[in-house]
Amino acid sequence: MTVHTTSPQFKQNATRALHDVQLQKALNNVKQGFIDKRQAAADKLPEFEALRDSARDIKNHTLEHLDLYLEAYEAKVKASGGHVHFARNADEAREIILKICREAGAKTVTKGKSMISEEIGINHYLEANGITPVETDLGEYIIQLRNELPSHIIAPAVHLNASQVEQDFRRVHTHLDAKRDLSEPVQLLTEARAVLRERFLAADVGITGANFLVAETGTSIIVTNEGNGDLTQILPKTHVVLASIEKLVPTLEDVSQLLRVLARSATGQEMSVYTTFSTGPRRPGDADGPENYHVVLIDNGRSSMLGTSFEEMLRCIRCGACMNHCPVYHAVGGHAYGWVYPGPMGAVLTPSLIGVDKAGHLPNASTFCGRCESVCPVRIPLPKLMRHWREREFERHLTPASVRSGLNLWGFFAKRPALYRFATRAAMATLGFAGRRRGRFSWLPLAKGWTKHRDFPAPQGETFQARWQRERSRRTA
Amino acid sequence: MSALPSSRPGTPRVGLFVTCLVDLMRPSVGFAAVKLLEDAGCIVEAPVQTCCGQPAYNSGDRGTTRDLAMRMIETFQGFDYVVAPSGSCAGMIRKHYPELFEEDPNWRAKASALAAKTFELTSFLVDVLGVTHVDATFQGAVTYHDSCSGLRELGVKTQPRLLLSGVKGLTLVEMNDSDVCCGFGGTFAVKYSDISSSIVDAKAKNVEAAHAQTLLAGDLGCLMNMAGKLSRDGRPVEVRHVAEVLANMTDEPAIGLAKDAAHK
Numbered sequence: 001m002t003v004h005t006t007s008p009q010f011k012q013n014a015t016r017a018l019h020d021v022q023l024q025k026a027l028n029n030v031k032q033g034f035i036d037k038r039q040a041a042a043d044k045l046p047e048f049e050a051l052r053d054s055a056r057d058i059k060n061h062t063l064e065h066l067d068l069y070l071e072a073y074e075a076k077v078k079a080s081g082g083h084v085h086f087a088r089n090a091d092e093a094r095e096i097i098l099k100i101c102r103e104a105g106a107k108t109v110t111k112g113k114s115m116i117s118e119e120i121g122i123n124h125y126l127e128a129n130g131i132t133p134v135e136t137d138l139g140e141y142i143i144q145l146r147n148e149l150p151s152h153i154i155a156p157a158v159h160l161n162a163s164q165v166e167q168d169f170r171r172v173h174t175h176l177d178a179k180r181d182l183s184e185p186v187q188l189l190t191e192a193r194a195v196l197r198e199r200f201l202a203a204d205v206g207i208t209g210a211n212f213l214v215a216e217t218g219t220s221i222i223v224t225n226e227g228n229g230d231l232t233q234i235l236p237k238t239h240v241v242l243a244s245i246e247k248l249v250p251t252l253e254d255v256s257q258l259l260r261v262l263a264r265s266a267t268g269q270e271m272s273v274y275t276t277f278s279t280g281p282r283r284p285g286d287a288d289g290p291e292n293y294h295v296v297l298i299d300n301g302r303s304s305m306l307g308t309s310f311e312e313m314l315r316c317i318r319c320g321a322c323m324n325h326c327p328v329y330h331a332v333g334g335h336a337y338g339w340v341y342p343g344p345m346g347a348v349l350t351p352s353l354i355g356v357d358k359a360g361h362l363p364n365a366s367t368f369c370g371r372c373e374s375v376c377p378v379r380i381p382l383p384k385l386m387r388h389w390r391e392r393e394f395e396r397h398l399t400p401a402s403v404r405s406g407l408n409l410w411g412f413f414a415k416r417p418a419l420y421r422f423a424t425r426a427a428m429a430t431l432g433f434a435g436r437r438r439g440r441f442s443w444l445p446l447a448k449g450w451t452k453h454r455d456f457p458a459p460q461g462e463t464f465q466a467r468w469q470r471e472r473s474r475r476t477a
Numbered sequence: 478m479s480a481l482p483s484s485r486p487g488t489p490r491v492g493l494f495v496t497c498l499v500d501l502m503r504p505s506v507g508f509a510a511v512k513l514l515e516d517a518g519c520i521v522e523a524p525v526q527t528c529c530g531q532p533a534y535n536s537g538d539r540g541t542t543r544d545l546a547m548r549m550i551e552t553f554q555g556f557d558y559v560v561a562p563s564g565s566c567a568g569m570i571r572k573h574y575p576e577l578f579e580e581d582p583n584w585r586a587k588a589s590a591l592a593a594k595t596f597e598l599t600s601f602l603v604d605v606l607g608v609t610h611v612d613a614t615f616q617g618a619v620t621y622h623d624s625c626s627g628l629r630e631l632g633v634k635t636q637p638r639l640l641l642s643g644v645k646g647l648t649l650v651e652m653n654d655s656d657v658c659c660g661f662g663g664t665f666a667v668k669y670s671d672i673s674s675s676i677v678d679a680k681a682k683n684v685e686a687a688h689a690q691t692l693l694a695g696d697l698g699c700l701m702n703m704a705g706k707l708s709r710d711g712r713p714v715e716v717r718h719v720a721e722v723l724a725n726m727t728d729e730p731a732i733g734l735a736k737d738a739a740h741k
């Protein structure tokens with residue numbers, strides 16, 4: 001079991017999002033900010049396209065030999081004094097984490113930003129077991145106060161504006177002066193910092209995700225812009241790294257290649273502000289670091305993607321570029337997708353993880369415009385993979401009956417050219433005649449979805465093939 | 478293939494893949510393509526044809542897609558080139574046909590051969606035939622929308638602009654986000670019509686902000702979507718396929734307009 005999903009209600013979610021004025025304003029920022037910055041960063045680096053190739057190749061190579069690299073990584077972590085736990089699914093991962101927390105006698109746990117922790121719903125589980133989890137990334141902190149899922153994988157609170165955050169802070173930070181001024185974003189930031197600082201110091205366990213795990217050294221790496229990840233993993237006595245198995249990378253050299261495309265694709269930065277490496281617990285003589293170092297390696301559906309057409313999705317380095325460039329994401333935002341991962345990467349990954357019967361809308365809700373693939377730093381063919389889902393749905397008869405029967409009818413005629421010409425000639429003559437006065441229809445019985453929002457241009461009347469035949473026979477006569 | 482004119486050396490014999498939408502909705506685009514190709518020295522034939530299978534392909538129906546693809550491959554096998562007034566339909570053949578027959582080397586070879594000789598109209602004129610100028614006149618400011626498949630699957634971007642730059646009386650003004658999807662997406666426009674509408678709404682606003690009288694593009698699906706939105710919102714922009722302007726064949730009313738009627 002993982003977090004609750006509203007993916008089956010994608011259409012209703014989307015319609016609601018389209019009418020949410022505040023959300024629409026916030027989404028405008030996504031459209032404008034990320035795209036230009038990524039482009040500028042890519043333009044400045046002549047080898048950017050070549051780096052994307054090598055990023056793809058590094059991940060492909062790793063996935064091909066994932067078992068070997070997992071073993072090598074595990075051995076290195078152990079050698080550096082850490083512990084490695086394998087979890088087949090979310091349930092196992094949660095139990096392992098709870099056990100580690102209990103052994104540490106934990107009352108509060110600080111957390112760095114981690115999508116896999118959202119995927120396994122760890123916060124609610126810890127809470128239900130009497131342990132208080134505290135998100136320390138500002139966006140995640142806000143989301144936690146609101147009991148929401150992130151709406152973007154690198155900017156979890158991108159759907160909110162400052163006044164909504166102010167209301168949340170006033171609602172939750174009741175120990176502070178009710179009359180304080182929070183009208184400026186920087187005041188919100190300062191307040192969050194002050195509140196979180198106490199939490200950092202009080203925490204018994206720090207949980208972080210990992211952007212990369214290095215097999216060669218047993219190192220886990222996180223990139224952040226706030227530095228919260230460092231405090232999360234350095235201050236408490238116990239550091240737990242949560243990572244899904246596809247985060248593995250062979251060497252530090254490989255990581256440095258991937259880092260060069262990651263931040264540029266995500267935010268247009270050359271590097272994130274903090275890139276933090278951690279290898280095992282604190283050694284004698286180290287200035288800081290945790291006493292206990294645990295890595296929980298989570299499968300949760302990944303290994304069943306290996307060797308299938310969806311394996312390519314496991315290259316994803318979670319940069320968010322695909323959603324930043326997606327017209328559907330721009331229109332409806334992340335929550336409409338109804339689970340942890342939104343946008344094009346979510347449209348491919350979510351059906352793999354929670355089942356295409358639940359997430360079937362997601363790979364269908366795409367125009368296949370291809371902009372996601374054109375920016376993905378590891379060149380995942382996202383439209384192709386969405387189409388693969390549509391094929392699986394079609395095979396399993398999950399495609400809606402209306403679509404199926406429409407397609408069958410079309411296919412029937414398209415396979416019979418003579419009949420096709422005859423039928424289309426008659427249909428277009430009728431439609432052309434009916435629409436001749438205005439040149440368009442504002443309502444058509446079989447195209448209500450179309451004519452609800454736009455006119456349907458009337459056909460010219462005679463089909464091309466009919467006129468071609470007529471004119472050619474005249475020419476040759 | 479005895480009905481086809483025999484090819485003279487150096488005269489490419491082009492099979493026009495007219496595409497379903499042009500065949501049914503706006504045949505004048507097909508005739509504009511024929512004129513452009515003939516002016517450029519090609520022998521043009523339009524063999525009896527139906528659909529390339531893209532609607533089935535994008536709906537996950539690989540079986541029907543393969544059947545239709547085999548038919549297309551046979552229909553067009555005798556031509557030197559296959560040209561379509563559509564980036565999306567040409568892209569279907571160029572990029573996706575070979576993938577359809579991964580397990581069938583015989584058909585895969587045939588599909589790859591068809592893919593290699595299939596082109597979108599403006600890119601065929603410019604990239605293959607080396608056309609740099611067309612003899613046409615069109616008055617006013619036009620803006621050009623880059624349809625997604627043509628742009629990202631086939632690299633169609635500079636070719637239509639190069640040809641438009643030589644049209645007398647025409648000024649090309651670029652809109653913001655000309656390379657962003659218009660929200661058509663085939664059945665997407667009907668299945669997810671609310672989302673599609675929001676996407677085409679953003680496009681319509683960009684078109685209007687460019688202050689062009691005419692919107693052009695190379696794909697009729699996108700054009701019908703944008704024209705339908707512009708007319709529903711009462712934005713007075715005429716919408717045409719780029720081939721009509723390049724071929725100097727703009728007597729037919731713009732898309733969504735009636736004969737001798739301007740926008741009300």
Ligand code: SF4
Pocket residue numbers: 315316317318319320321322323345372375376377378379380
């Ligand atoms: S699919 Fe590609 S673009 Fe999208 S988040 Fe993953 S790596 Fe980034």
